[in-house]
Amino acid sequence: MDLRAGDSWGIIACLCTVLWHLPAVPALNRTGDPGPGPSIQKTYDLTRYLEHQLRTLAGTYLNYLGPPFNEPDFNPPRLGAETLPRATVNLEVWRSLNDKLRLTQNYEAYSHLLCHLRGLNRQAAAAELRRSLAHFCTSLQGLLGSIAGVMAALGYPLPQPLPGAEPAWAPGPAHSDFLQKMDDFWLLKELQTWLWRSAKDFNRLKKKMQPPAAAVTLHLEAHGF
């Protein structure tokens, strides 16, 4: 942002930027701080990367479960999956989420999902598949850390660390193997949906955090550029 000293539009634009960053910049002497922008971008990038990783992992895992689980448009009843955090949300509700709620929902969702993923007791799966699962869990842990970083930068408190034994959403004991397969199916589906949604969540946050371009544009137009 190239602002000429003394230029009225420039001053307004500068003020807007500072005010916008206030929640994240408690002390005004941090104007050199790039703010949460880079870490939001990083989180966005991570969701895209995870989405890509999940596609391969889910393909392999569903093949391991066997047909009909690996058939397109397979839609079994959602049973144990009721305990999974749902990404699906009304559009208006989603748009009207404030930043804190948006971030908290993401953080809590991935905490739950990670716990379920870790509990996937697939002794029988090939060593290769187990390794891919472990690798994905590590990446997901990274995403959680990244979201936590954004929340800290914006001054929001992290949701209480959830112990592994919260009754509300802890993965249930292994009921029948077939029911377990359905649970696995919905876990992967919900993970996929969350990653799609998170990309949009962080994209939205990214746009909000950007310095307002409008003032700068007007400033340039006024000088015939």
Add this chain to the structure above:
Amino acid sequence: MPAGRLGPAAQSARRPPPLLPLLLFCVLGAPRDGSGAHTAVISPQDPTLLIGSSLQATCSVHGDPPGPTAEGLYWTLNGHRLPPELSRVLNASTLALALANLNGSRQQSGDNLVCHARDGSILAGSCLYVGLPPEKPFNISCWSKNMKDLTCRWTPGAHGETFLHTNYSLKYKLRWYGQDNTCEEYHTVGPHSCHIPKDLALFTPYEIWVEATNRLGSARSDVLTLDILDVVTTDPPPDVHVSRVGGLEDQLSVRWVSPPALKDFLFQAKYQIRYRVEDSVDWKVVDDVSNQTSCRLAGLKPGTVYFVQVRCNPFGIYGSKKAGIWSEWSHPTAASTPRSERPGPGGGACEQRGGEPSSGPVRRELKQFLGWLKKHAYCSNLSFRLYDQWRAWMQKSHKTRNQVLPDKL
């Protein structure tokens, strides 16, 4: 009535499962999402069967009348609809299935047997595990790196494919000290391998065996008895240097250092060297290199790049009588022989040198000598002496051949 393993008492108090209320909910048969709820139960749940056996299954629907009935229900196995002649309606709420001569499970997670409502929605499912009990694993081979650890490999039973997940467990114990131990680090060098990283004893033999277990049974390999000292291997020799031998165009000198990890232990190391021309895939092996750390390769082509590798076998360690185990080959080291001053066989112009015979016979004889050397390349000063002997012989025979030559060219 709901099937499946519950056992909430077995769960820790911190994890009261939501399953019980869930299943009750199912039994009451409340539909959800309009797509048909889990309102049926298949029996048997998750059975394990031998290949070729038969299965009688039932799908019982629940629900308050006039709820769902067995009318219109059908079965699928791994996504394929089963022919209606295999099913029959037992009563108003139960559909039966008879499968004969089952094939091995399509995936190790179990075949998916599903009971569908008329509209195709899933009512219940059961995983079928059809396979064979494991065969005896065999061919166990183990090696110890520098006497610090033990890695073992084995071959699963003859048929390999049991269609069921088979768990392999490598067990070991010291021969006269009773306690069984289980190896923990699997798949270190392939799918059927295990690595024991520490706490290994020397001077007493180990008994090692592999146990294979799956849903249908278990099998145990024969016991292998071995002494750690008999299966020692080491790292490849470090610092392998290959250099020219003065101006000699058919020789290279190879030097290396004996593996440092075993330097404190008394052993007679054996080494092997292999080398190949840059563009070739055929390695030539020099075998009888005992307890030296240098060797001269002879009979090489001039002006050629060679790749050389060395490996070590620490046999006879602490007096062990067995042949040890060869280490991995060292990283390839490259060097080139000097270009030939005189043209090789089929080369261009000849250069005369004082005291040397003329180019014609030299070319022919050099070709013969190189051929002879190739067959006899080995490491010691003997080759050097032989070369000098040959040159002396050449000087002598040059005098007798000189007159005959022009005709033979």
